[in-house]
Amino acid sequence: MATERKDMYLPEREFVEQANIQSRAEYERMWKQSIEDPETFWGYIAKDFHWFKPWVKVYRGEPEIGDNEWFIGGKTNISYNCLDAQIEKGRGDKVALLFQGEPEADCKRFTYKELLKHVCRFANVLKKNGVKKGDRIALYLPMIWQLPVVMLACARIGAVHTVVFGGFSAEALADRMLACGAKKLVTTNGYWRGGKKINAKANVDRACMLCASAGLTIDDVFVVDRMVDFDVPYIVYRDTSLSKELMLEEISDFCPAEKMDAEDPLFIMYTSGSTGKPKGTLHTTAGYMVYTYTTFKYIFDYKEEDVFFCTADIGWITGHSYIVYGPLLNGATTVLYESVPTYPEPDRFWHIIDKFKVTTFYTAPTVIRSLMNRDIKWVEKHDLSSLRLLGSVGEPINPEAWQWYYHYVGHDHCPIVDTWWQTEAGGILISAIPGAMGLKPGSAALPFFGVKPVILRARNSGDEPAEEAEVNEKGELCLASNWPGIMRTLYGEPERHISGYYTQQPGYFFSGDGAYKDEDGYFWITGRIDDIVNISGHRLGTAEVEKVLCSHPGVVEAAVVGYPHPVKGEDLYVYVVTSAEWEGNDALRDELKNLVRQEIGPIAIPGKIQFVQEMPKNRSGKIVRRILRKIASGVGNEIDASMLNILAEPGIVKIIDKERIV
Numbered sequence: 178m179a180t181e182r183k184d185m186y187l188p189e190r191e192f193v194e195q196a197n198i199q200s201r202a203e204y205e206r207m208w209k210q211s212i213e214d215p216e217t218f219w220g221y222i223a224k225d226f227h228w229f230k231p232w233v234k235v236y237r238g239e240p241e242i243g244d245n246e247w248f249i250g251g252k253t254n255i256s257y258n259c260l261d262a263q264i265e266k267g268r269g270d271k272v273a274l275l276f277q278g279e280p281e282a283d284c285k286r287f288t289y290k291e292l293l294k295h296v297c298r299f300a301n302v303l304k305k306n307g308v309k310k311g312d313r314i315a316l317y318l319p320m321i322w323q324l325p326v327v328m329l330a331c332a333r334i335g336a337v338h339t340v341v342f343g344g345f346s347a348e349a350l351a352d353r354m355l356a357c358g359a360k361k362l363v364t365t366n367g368y369w370r371g372g373k374k375i376n377a378k379a380n381v382d383r384a385c386m387l388c389a390s391a392g393l394t395i396d397d398v399f400v401v402d403r404m405v406d407f408d409v410p411y412i413v414y415r416d417t418s419l420s421k422e423l424m425l426e427e428i429s430d431f432c433p434a435e436k437m438d439a440e441d442p443l444f445i446m447y448t449s450g451s452t453g454k455p456k457g458t459l460h461t462t463a464g465y466m467v468y469t470y471t472t473f474k475y476i477f478d479y480k481e482e483d484v485f486f487c488t489a490d491i492g493w494i495t496g497h498s499y500i501v502y503g504p505l506l507n508g509a510t511t512v513l514y515e516s517v518p519t520y521p522e523p524d525r526f527w528h529i530i531d532k533f534k535v536t537t538f539y540t541a542p543t544v545i546r547s548l549m550n551r552d553i554k555w556v557e558k559h560d561l562s563s564l565r566l567l568g569s570v571g572e573p574i575n576p577e578a579w580q581w582y583y584h585y586v587g588h589d590h591c592p593i594v595d596t597w598w599q600t601e602a603g604g605i606l607i608s609a610i611p612g613a614m615g616l617k618p619g620s621a622a623l624p625f626f627g628v629k630p631v632i633l634r635a636r637n638s639g640d641e642p643a644e645e646a647e648v649n650e651k652g653e654l655c656l657a658s659n660w661p662g663i664m665r666t667l668y669g670e671p672e673r674h675i676s677g678y679y680t681q682q683p684g685y686f687f688s689g690d691g692a693y694k695d696e697d698g699y700f701w702i703t704g705r706i707d708d709i710v711n712i713s714g715h716r717l718g719t720a721e722v723e724k725v726l727c728s729h730p731g732v733v734e735a736a737v738v739g740y741p742h743p744v745k746g747e748d749l750y751v752y753v754v755t756s757a758e759w760e761g762n763d764a765l766r767d768e769l770k771n772l773v774r775q776e777i778g779p780i781a782i783p784g785k786i787q788f789v790q791e792m793p794k795n796r797s798g799k800i801v802r803r804i805l806r807k808i809a810s811g812v813g814n815e816i817d818a819s820m821l822n823i824l825a826e827p828g829i830v831k832i833i834d835k836e837r838i839v
């Protein structure tokens with residue numbers, strides 16, 4: 178690679194001169210105000226929105242216990258602010274959404290006016306079929322243009338959407354619907370993925386059956402007819418074809434936006450936790466709206482003529498905040514692509530950037546790593562000169578991937594914003610502001626407005642007080658403030674909200690990540706320090722996978738850990754103790770992989786399964802996963818006497834390490 182590697186990449190003068198924030202001093206002044214006087218800071222920004230009724234007080238809360246309310250007493254609607262308010266500001270004929278289907282010819286442009294019309298019509302169909310304010314509604318939809326439309330339709334009428342990632346199995350879908358009591362669901366008759374037609378409806382039918390046997394009857398399944406000539410069975414009285422409903426004369430192009438209380442729920446997003454049960458992070462209306470708007474505007478240095486392309490799936494929080502809500506609240510043009518980066522060739526993203534003249538491209542390190550392994554001609558073939566800013570999200574970006582992205586995609590002049598955040602946050606928490614500060618490859622840089630991160634030392638007992646780490650000392654990344662986008666609770670599990678986030682370091686929100694802060698105040702994220710593994714940007718709790726494995730009759734015990742993977746970032750390594758009647762062989766390995774695929778989905782299929790005689794356990798019988806992690810990562814030699822001493826049977830470690838699957 179031709180570029181010279183530097184420790185600090187300063188933005189070019191032309192970039193700074195047009196930037197929304199142009200110096201570190203300006204950033205520092207705004208950050209200080211956001212922390213010291215959040216009411217003035219966020220109250221000023223919130224004036225950019227349409228309010229049916231103004232708020233009485235901007236903020237009340239106690240960050241120590243995750244209690245907060247924003248824009249108290251205010252009434253607004255995020256769908257109105259994404260659409261109607263943009264039209265009122267003169268953007269009616271501006272392109273809001275650019276949809277690229279997997280087939281190249283399937284490409285659609287929606288202006289703000291057109292998008293509003295579709296949203297209103299979908300909202301009216303939902304209303305006609307009994308969907309009401311406060312109802313939870315599951316959206317099991319792939320990356321097709323109807324997904325943002327249905328989300329905005331739900332938000333318009335006050336229904337709480339929970340989007341379930343299309344790669345999840347029927348069982349995982351049912352679990353999530355049961356957890357939030359979603360009696361209605363929107364899906365599709367099929368979609369395209371890598372040249373294949375995928376039947377999503379079969380999973381839905383099975384999920385409905387599973388829900389019914391657990392006592393939740395699904396009243397309505399709305400089906401988006403994405404595929405023509407793709408026959409899926411319809412269940413009379415339960416299934417409704419959305420395209421047929423939308424053709425009805427009584428369905429009007431106008432649907433008034435419900436006046437939502439600032440703290441009314443907007444959506445529930447399920448994510449993995451340290452136990453086997455997914456957590457439903459609850460995000461509410463006004464705070465999420467103000468926060469995604471502000472992060473999008475400053476971190477992506479948004480300009481009116483920008484075309485923004487985020488490659489995340491809307492089934493995860495990144496897609497919610499930076500394909501749908503953040504861009505539309507700013508009146509931007511957002512790109513939605515249906516399929517994978519490698520179909521029909523490994524240049525689909527570069528082709529889309531060229532085709533739509535994308536200015537801002539936001540993707541994940543795993544995507545970059547998988548594409549940088551291909552012949553460079555796939556990138557060089559395309560004109561990427563429209564790009565002015567790049568982003569990264571989902572996991573730490575390694576220096577090789579950073580340099581490749583900067584040089585081949587950004588042509589050595591586009592800043593890369595490495596954005597650290599999580600589902601619970603609603604929006605980006607730590608990132609460079611591209612015109613205001615230099616970039617250090619591998620560092621997420623500085624906290625966003627309203628965010629006060631602290632690095633705390635690990636505590637050995639419940640009585641120890643929280644203690645801040647020194648500069649450059651690794652510790653637990655915690656947050657000491659409230660910001661408007663933070664989740665309000667875990668749906669239906671308020672105790673778990675507190676015990677999961679506010680007890681590891683009492684008085685602080687515990688992120689689950691390790692990190693350190695350098696002498697310039699830059700944050701370096703080192704990865705999860707709890708039992709969560711990040712596979713190609715998909716967050717998975719190891720306990721969730723263990724639970725599934727242990728349900729197999731041949732499994733007595735299972736321990737799942739992460740190990741480094743060159744493209745996916747991390748993958749799952751499984752240790753299994755079989756029952757006497759079962760032999761640990763390839764046939765059982767295949768059975769276990771299939772079981773995980775069926776119960777969770779293909780994303781959770783373990784990379785390696787090792788059968789062991791016994792697990793390394795401490796004297797109270799707990800599996801010491803720290804040791805298993807070392808072995809899986811190929812650094813068994815780092816297991817020292819202090820680790821072995823706590824084991825009841827230290828001899829087992831050598832055997833497991835010797836039989837490690839390479």
Ligand code: PRX
Nearest residue numbers: 570571572573595596597598599600702716
């Ligand atoms: O470990 C961090 C990692 O992804 C986790 C959050 O996953 P999820 O809730 O699925 O949200 C993903 C998209 C925001 C974090 O706890 N992570 C996310 N972004 C970064 C990151 N790790 C390092 N650098 C990042 N930029």
